[in-house]
Amino acid sequence: MKTKVAAIYGKRDVRLREFELPEITDNELLVSVISDSVCLSTWKAALLGSEHKRVPDDLENHPVITGHECAGVIVEVGKNLTGKYKKGQRFVLQPAMGLPSGYSAGYSYEYFGGNAT
Secondary structure, eight states: OEEEEEEEEETTEEEEEEEEOOOOOTTOEEEEEEEEOOOHHHHHHHHHGGGSTTSOSOTTTSOEEOOOSEEEEEEEEOGGGTTTOOTTOEEEEOOOOBOTTSOBTTTOOSSSOTTTO
């Protein structure tokens, strides 16, 4: 299955990327995002690129995917999550989680996956 994302590659450098999704693992969900908007923190990250304190320094080689506040529907559930989530279940997401590295999961996806996608 192909997906499209808006990814930040640097200061004022946001590009539409399309790529093939791999199969999910036992600890992952595949979701269809129904609604996602650009919040002020994403806008600021796109304007500043790596100068933003919560964006990794190597965006040129590892761009981050935008969109950390969204709503959608679960499409597929990994084997280890079947008791917690169901196909067709709706969700909303606002990952305001700090990580030991100092990056926030919502700002720092260089690839789908991570703590909340």
